Amino acid sequence: MSLLEIENLTVEFPTRRALFTAVKNAHLSVEPGEIHGLVGESGAGKSTIGAAVMGLLDRPGRIAGGIIRYKGEEISGLDTGAMRALRGKKISMIFQDPLTSLNPLFTVRQQLVETIVEHLDVTMDEANARARALIDRVGIPDAKARLDQYPHQFSGGMRQRVVIALALCSEPDVIIADEPTTALDVSIQAQILELIKELARERQVGVILITHDMGVIADTTDKVTVMYMGEVVESGTTEQVLGQPSHPYTKSLIAAVPRPNVKLDRFPLISYGGRVMEFAIEDLKRNWPVVQTDRSRSLIQADAITKRFVQTRAILPRNRKMFTAVDRATFDIKEGEVFGLVGESGSGKSTIARMIAGLYNVDGGEVSFDGKPVSNQPGGVPDWYRKQIQMIFQDPYSSLNPRMRVDEIIAEPARHHGLLTGAALKNRVAELLDRVGLGAAAGLKYPHEFSGGQRQRISIARALATQPRFLICDEPTSALDVSIQAQILNILKDLQEHLGLTMLFISHDLPVVRQMCDRVGVLKNGELVEVGETESLFANPQHPYTQQLLSLMPRLDVLSDEGLSVA
């Protein structure tokens, strides 16, 4: 008897304009101790399956057909009370979005302890101890101090780990982990995956691991199910699916995985289902100002920039404990260059991005653009600077205004800068939506109607709408499946190569960094430990931390090479 069985599951979202079927007749089963990978295009319905199992489909979504069984008993029709007895206790789910999954008004400790107390018969002290152990276990340093902080004080990756810790509170039988490691750096990712494997091995926990990181699939899972547009297209053991993919979509997916060992000119793409996966650079050129770049000139200059956050509040300044998130980081980005920023989660990458974008004041040092200072200006961030930069935020959930329609969101920057109006703007929005693979009709929806990856693509579309000269990408593809990722990255690369776009590129995905960036900076605990040309850095890392980082890159030997030859 399988631990969890999904048969013929169909999930529908009746919306005003159409009935949208997010999942069609999906099959899936998980045995005790098995790690079952679920991959697929972003928006394929992976998270929806998870939500359906938990009985937490977003309104107006509903299970239109099929059966879900837990240990042989049907749970798809259970009432809330009965369902609640299962949730968290027997079946846990790690939601895809770590930022909004945590209640902003409670400390991490409060949230952990209440969950522990809810499920386990323990005293307060034991619960506290367990909370601390869990936080330790998911690799958050300085657990004691961190426990009493609020979610907004954590970096993206740390929040994700908190969410994982929360799911593990109650020793569940089944864990549905929805992209548990997207925001994590390789070392932490390895640690988390090890933890999951350990749970499966020792406690016979069944895991559904939703991810688009083929490296993770290859390393961790026993079986894999591939989804495409709501349907299961392929299922089998990991070796089988990755090694000899049978379905064309799976093939294209595997081909699109960036390999750490080779640097290709472009990300390999495979067209599937008659869709144009590539688009001509002429399309972009049409309305993108071509900037003549001079690689020897630096465009962005970060001069010993520092950011401190208050950690312990006190009336008297001397009692206040400050936390230095970024410590005197100095680097520059040349015109037309892609500058990569890597480092473990919480090392201050997003903070640097925000300081450069002018969203945070710097507590020391200075940021200048084109030789002119832009940080801590008396009148705020200068307008001319704002016109030239854009940013893709790490968290696609909270960076979109929930009350605005997607087409308005994308059109806003361009309209604001007076670049386009009326029909031209409409066309641009439609085109961008198309480019990022959502289709123009998506413009009529609201952000909450999209999957994580889809939202990220909306973010990207918005950033590109103004045709910025400088683009800050904070984990731009963390939530994207490899095929969409390849497509997006190709666009960015084209923009850089042909149109002179300069980028700050933050990512955990070292293979991607290797493909994308010209130079890379390595950040550790807020300090920039090494900056160098990508190739030389990857080939010959100097700093011990860099060496350690690179050694943890996943090996993708199992993957079929079929796609590569096509590219």
Add this chain to the structure above:
Amino acid sequence: MLSFILKRIAQSLLVLLVVGLVAFAMFRFVGDPVDTMLGQERTVEDIERLREVLGLNKPFFLQYWDFLVRAVQGDFGISYRQGRPVAEIILERLPATLELALVSGVIALSLGIVLGIFTAIRRDGFWANFIMSASLIGVSLPTFLIGVLLIYAFGVGLDIRIPFTDVTFNTGGMPIFGRGDTREVFGWVGGWNSGLATWDGLQSIVLPAITLGLYQMTLIMRLVRAEMLEVLRADYIRFARARGLSTRAINFRHALKNTMVPVITVTGLQLGAIIAFAIITETVFQWPGVGLLFINAIQFVDIPVMAAYLMLISVMFVGINLIVDLLYVAIDPRLRVDGKTT
């Protein structure tokens, strides 16, 4: 935080100055006290003389200045109507109003929150809709009318016959006016006479407290519901469900706390309004609080009472709003000063 409070206190002093100034500009339009102070047989001389004595001939900013100079020394003048020191009268009346405000505030807040949550959770249920609609009666009828209706229903009483029997009973019996027996509970200017300490006093407070709290209850209920509906859709609530937390913990802990910012804002304001302007309720129930005092002062153009009262209200609102602002920070850690943005 301490510096924040100190800064606010400094600002409040400024607020008080302006309140006084506006108040004195207003008093010219409230009427002329001499008419009500002098009898029918007054002569023009009498009027002039009294105006002179009261300093009403002076330009208003001079009157204001005089008031300030005395107020700084803790002297708010003598009531025109009662001839007693204003500070004394107000302090004597304050316990009644504070107790009424407390009870109706508690009723409004507890019922408002519970019903708000209920109507949000059962968004489309019959009872939720019923409560939502019925609560509107409380806000669409004048307070006066509600008070009088309550008095007649539960004070005078209606004879109601239990169906199919000859037994009739009267719904009345509740005290109609005043505070009932009071007992001095602790030292205050002239003793804090509490009605909450006696059975009679407790009975007396029921009807006025309901009358006064009805509007606030409806407002709080509707606000909680509106905010809850929004919050219940949030991802962290979904995740809290996924963690298997009990419904109670989700609704009352996680969701409720996230609805609190607008709710405490309004609660603070309404609490202030209850204390400050319980005029109508206090008049209907002849409740001897500051509201009644104030309406009498307006009728009688008792300028010293009005001025001191407005100062008191001002201090109170400033205090309440300070607390509300502090509560914001206590509730929502994101509002704490760190992570400052440009």
Add this chain to the structure above:
Amino acid sequence: MSDTPETPTPAVPAARATSRLYRAWDSDVGYAFRHSPVALISAGVTLVLILAAVFAPWIAPHDPFNPATLNLMNGLTPPGTPSPFTGDSFVMGTDDQGRDVFSTILYGLRISLFVGFAAVSFALVLGVTLGLIAGYVGGWTETIIMRIADIQLTFPSILVALLISGIAKGVTPIEYRDEMALLVLIFAIGLSDWVQFARVVRGATLVERNKEYVQAARLIGRSSFVIMARHILPNVLSPVLVIATISLALAIIAEATLSFLGVGAPPTEPSLGTLIRIGQTFLFSGKWWILVFPAATLLILALAVNLLGDWLRDAINPRLR
């Protein structure tokens, strides 16, 4: 390469599709409206009341605002029964002046609706604007706005009204007094009401302004004004709507209270609120109709507006639709 299924674009002629009215009709809110019976009914009721008020002179059987047509001997005639003195009969009876209650409700609605809606809108616009600015801009601006709010809170609307009407009387020539009267009322009620909106909006804005979508908008370089109006406002609107809809009935009643102080409409032109105030004095004398009909009208109005507000609040929130 869309992964959302093709959605059929509504087949509408191009000309219609572009018309503003059609767009509103076809918008998400418009759609939600058409499919909500509650919204339709309450909008219908509100509309009927507004139309009844606007067309009162044509609908009402009598002109209660024309004193020459009143007959005191018709006073206090019960509904539907002829007056013992004059033999006249009135659907909803008459008040103590012999005014036809039904006609007076219609005429009174004009004043009440106008004053109510205008005062609440005034308070709303003022309060929301100041609240947004205070919450978003912060610093000195916030301090000044919020301290002005504190000052405002100190003064009950009675005093505010007296002050404003006093000033208005001083500056307007007598022949414009009547026109000014209603404006004074609106101004006075609005002025005593804006603080609620301001404080609530400020509180919500403080939370909202740190969210990433606001930062995204800032990054674009959107002006503070646009960020407040387009981004933050929709996200803080729900408590505003609650307070606004509840305030309507309150404003209508407040109008009556202030009229009693000699501010606003003269007693010979009673508003709905004034009619209720008059009716209250007859509550226990058996002349129920003077109170019950106007109060029921106000109740229905309040109910309809609040239900409409509830619905609208849900409808503009994409997650609740």
Add this chain to the structure above:
Amino acid sequence: ETFRWSATTDPQTMDPHAVSSAPVLGFLNNVYEGLVRRGRDMSIEAALAESWEPLPDGAGWRFNLREGVTFHDGAAFNADDVLFSYERASSEDSDVSSWFATVSGVEVVDDYTVDILTTSPQPIFPDSIANWMMMDSDWAAANDAERPARDSENYATRHVNGTAAFMLQSRQPDLETVLVPFDGWWGEVEHNVTEAIFTPIQNSATAVAALLAGDIDLIDPVPVQDADRVNAADGVHVLSGIEARVIMLGYGHDHETLLNGEPNIFSDVRVRQAVAHAINVPAILQTIMGGNAEAASQLVSPAMRGFSEANAARPVYDQDIARSLIAEAGAEGATFNLSCPNDRYLNDEAVCQAVVAMLAQVGLNAQLETMPVSNYWPELRADNFDMYLLGWSPGTFDAEHPLRFLVHTNNERLGTWNFGGYSNPRIDELLPLIQSEIDPDARQAMLDEAAAIVQRDAVYNTMYVQPLLWGVADGIELTQRPDNFFILRWVQVGVE
């Protein structure tokens, strides 16, 4: 027997000389006494003075004091107290000093005889001092209350030491005042009250409810509208009477123009007469007053001394006469202001609205402006009116009173309520004569003449005498006087 009663306002002071308002004087009549007092029928009767007679040549009056009277604290009452009370009541700080405007001095003849000397003959002087209450000089001195405290407080503000049938037991201003019988009272006890509790209840609806619920034995007033309801209820009834207050319309006689700049139509007597004919007083009484009031033909009601029988007829209600008078005066369609208080007299606002309607029917376009009384008097004094509503209750219960205040040409001391500035030399001539005429017939003749002038000139349009409506629990026997004073010593509780 405990007796509880309520009125809309609390007497603001217990000092008998500090405030001359009806609530204060009415209440204090139960604890203080004057030389004379009014009986159940308003007639003057002996109180602390056993008898009095005019001094020769109208030089004043001699009062022979009652012996053996003691104050509540046991001190004896004698002529020194009268002298002291005179000095106190006529002092600068007193609000009742106008009663002594014509008094030149008080002489103590012996312990129980005093002479009150007047500057001119004062035929009705004893009537005018019925509310002049006697205070113990030693008590006042001992408690530092030798002068009334008007804008501050002194011992007498909250304490009482009178000679009357009741003593003050406790007082909480605006809340509750408790009286108990005074055992040492000189008079014959007619009541059976052992404790009397007064509670102000501002809101008349609440008061009615309290009466119906049996919490209160007497309320004053019952709203006109609720009279039927109270009468219909078990255990309570309405006691109605006629108050001394006459309600009338006044005009801006001496205004150059109306407020809107048009010529002042009210300086034309025909317009004023037209108004008198246009007002349907019986209809007002029937509907707005619920049949409880009486029409008024002159400035005082028939119950008052000096009422002019010869002028007892009101102008008839006749719209045609009114219209033709208006036409004659060329005032058709004139628009003017009518000012009105809305919290001063019974249903004042409703009456004014009815007036507006009635005037509209004869072609006069009155614009009604109503306001609370606190704003009303300043407006009138500032001449911000064309026509206004006024109620007048003669403090002396004599027809001379309104002439003095309402009709005499206004100056510093006289005609102080003559807001419209009516001026007639004959009236100004008559008033001092009336004031000093000892012979009743001659006096009445002059009053008749004055009344005729007022009526002929339509100086005021007197409409009706305000009704007095008390709600009383069954089993209570009491007396209602037109001055609306509630006299506790006539109360019998528990009468079957």
